[in-house]
Amino acid sequence: MKEEVSKGEVMELFLQACPSYKKRWDSYIQDNYETGDEQLLYIDFADFATHVVDSYKQNELNEFSAVFDVIELLLTTGDAYVKEAATIGLLEDLQNKLLYSGRDTSVFNPYYTENH
Numbered sequence: 612m613k614e615e616v617s618k619g620e621v622m623e624l625f626l627q628a629c630p631s632y633k634k635r636w637d638s639y640i641q642d643n644y645e646t647g648d649e650q651l652l653y654i655d656f657a658d659f660a661t662h663v664v665d666s667y668k669q670n671e672l673n674e675f676s677a678v679f680d681v682i683e684l685l686l687t688t689g690d691a692y693v694k695e696a697a698t699i700g701l702l703e704d705l706q707n708k709l710l711y712s713g714r715d716t717s718v719f720n721p722y723y724t725e726n727h
Contacts, residue, residue, distance in 0.1 A: 616690065618692055621693060627677075631674060632662050636658075679719070685697040
């Protein structure tokens with residue numbers, strides 16, 4: 612049985628799935644954390660969700676299948692904290708940012724439902 616995905620592994624999984632986020636992530640880390648600070652996954656997710664929605668608005672969709680594969684991985688094999696953060700943090704952030712930008716949340720359905 613595969614080990615559960617822990618909090619410390621999450622953002623690296625997203626960086627592997629979404630290389631276009633790397634530069635923004637590096638700037639985000641530099642602006643928001645000091646060396647040795649504990650990273651706050653919910654806050655990190657808010658920044659990542661902004662990147663995903665911005666990518667959608669610019670029709671840059673080539674990484675979406677991999678991103679949603681990671682989301683599914685977190686929801687199925689994440690530890691309790693990761694599962695909760697993925698649901699209440701990331702998915703709600705994506706939904707809210709889409710709705711705020713005047714788009715319906717169903718735009719992500721093809722990426723989420725292609726594996727179901």
